[in-house]
Amino acid sequence: MTTTDSDPLVRRMRPFGTTIFAEMSALAVRTGAVNLGQGFPDTDGPAEMLAAAVDALRGGQNQYPPGPGIPVLRTAIADHQRRFWGLDYDPDGEVLVTAGATEAVAAAILGLAEPGDEVVCFEPYYDSYAASIALAGAVRRPVTLRPGADGRYAFDPAELRAAFGPRTRLVLLNSPHNPTGKVFDADELALIAELCQEYDAYAVTDEVYEHLVFTDAGGPHLPLAGLPGMRARTLRISSAGKTFSCTGWKIGWASGPAALVAATLRVKQFLTFVNGAPLQPAVAVALALPDSYYDGFRADLQVRRDLLSAGLADAGFGVLTPQGTYFVTADISPLGGQDGVEFCRRLPERCGVVAVPTQVFYDRTEAGRRLVRFAFCKRPEVLTEAVSRLRGL
Numbered sequence: 422m423t424t425t426d427s428d429p430l431v432r433r434m435r436p437f438g439t440t441i442f443a444e445m446s447a448l449a450v451r452t453g454a455v456n457l458g459q460g461f462p463d464t465d466g467p468a469e470m471l472a473a474a475v476d477a478l479r480g481g482q483n484q485y486p487p488g489p490g491i492p493v494l495r496t497a498i499a500d501h502q503r504r505f506w507g508l509d510y511d512p513d514g515e516v517l518v519t520a521g522a523t524e525a526v527a528a529a530i531l532g533l534a535e536p537g538d539e540v541v542c543f544e545p546y547y548d549s550y551a552a553s554i555a556l557a558g559a560v561r562r563p564v565t566l567r568p569g570a571d572g573r574y575a576f577d578p579a580e581l582r583a584a585f586g587p588r589t590r591l592v593l594l595n596s597p598h599n600p601t602g603k604v605f606d607a608d609e610l611a612l613i614a615e616l617c618q619e620y621d622a623y624a625v626t627d628e629v630y631e632h633l634v635f636t637d638a639g640g641p642h643l644p645l646a647g648l649p650g651m652r653a654r655t656l657r658i659s660s661a662g663k664t665f666s667c668t669g670w671k672i673g674w675a676s677g678p679a680a681l682v683a684a685t686l687r688v689k690q691f692l693t694f695v696n697g698a699p700l701q702p703a704v705a706v707a708l709a710l711p712d713s714y715y716d717g718f719r720a721d722l723q724v725r726r727d728l729l730s731a732g733l734a735d736a737g738f739g740v741l742t743p744q745g746t747y748f749v750t751a752d753i754s755p756l757g758g759q760d761g762v763e764f765c766r767r768l769p770e771r772c773g774v775v776a777v778p779t780q781v782f783y784d785r786t787e788a789g790r791r792l793v794r795f796a797f798c799k800r801p802e803v804l805t806e807a808v809s810r811l812r813g814l
């Protein structure tokens with residue numbers, strides 16, 4: 422290869438174009454549509470957290486923090502996991518602060534998977550997963566989540582079992598799951614845990630929606646690391662962005678046995694080294710907020726889920742009620758839609774709303790062809806406006 426090749430981009434990144442979020446957000450700006458495409462809140466997080474960030478900025482916490490994160494935040498992360506999930510991690514060595522959950526996932530895969538190793542994941546998947554797996558030269562083995570007769574997404578246990586093999590290095594699990602809103606239940610997690618142990622694989626879990634499991638989900642959030650035998654092989658990832666409505670801060674973390682955290686840190690230190698010095702103490706304050714914050718946050722989002730879901734059903738969509746997260750997916754076929762990409766490209770001009778087609782998050786595109794995703798992490802008046810526009814369909 423020479424530098425005069427028409428595309429300077431490395432081959433392993435060529436399948437990844439501009440993200441669908443960029444395309445749809447640009448469309449929203451151009452058409453003045455209500456943007457329910459990208460999953461970011463349109464209000465600020467807790468005032469105590471914002472005040473702590475201002476204090477830290479003015480108080481001189483503006484230089485490189487320690488590589489693994491400031492001790493106050495690592496301690497707060499450990500305390501939070503003990504408090505909510507009964508999981509014990511040593512803030513010194515078993516907790517790592519990262520540039521969002523995104524960096525934690527990327528650094529974990531780059532640090533754990535050799536070229537040719539296989540990574541089992543569930544599709545539709547969060548868009549950074551496929552790119553991180555490709556950057557590592559690893560191979561993704563997707564297992565498809567499909568809507569069942571009960572309106573919930575599920576996977577075929579035989580398909581999951583078949584996805585594991587001698588080259589399986591790790592399983593990448595996101596629960597509560599974006600974009601489907603699925604919360605993996607105890608039986609599903611038990612099977613994943615059994616297969617990880619049978620094939621001696623690691624688990625990397627993306628739990629950024631750990632506090633957004635709705636009261637009608639049929640059960641609480643269950644971290645995979647809490648299942649028998651799993652703590653020793655699981656790297657648990659979360660982030661402040663979703664829980665504290667500060668997606669632009671990019672403060673995330675990974676927790677797990679020291680060897681897994683060390684492998685992740687080895688890569689992380691050469692990706693970003695450190696990040697967000699004045700934001701780290703503020704996130705520590707947020708993590709220690711009383712239960713009333715977390716309960717109120719979940720209750721708020723559940724009301725918004727219901728508002729948008731009812732509006733989508735009224736407009737004629739086949740709504741798949743989520744058990745968690747910021748998102749609701751809907752089937753466009755009752756409205757005569759055949760293809761989500763085409764449907765979403767036309768939606769702004771048809772009714773002034775932007776959604777995201779989920780087929781772009783599948784390898785088996787066909788499984789998601791008629792599904793689109795709407796975000797409900799928006800102010801109620803924005804959702805009400807979107808619902809009234811959707812009625813025009």
Ligand SMILES: *Cc1c(COP(=O)(O)O)cnc(C)c1O
Nearest residue numbers: 521522523547599627660662673
């Ligand atoms: C938003 C999101 C992330 C990204 O988290 P950051 O902390 O902003 O990097 C990761 N995983 C899932 C499933 C998400 O929805």
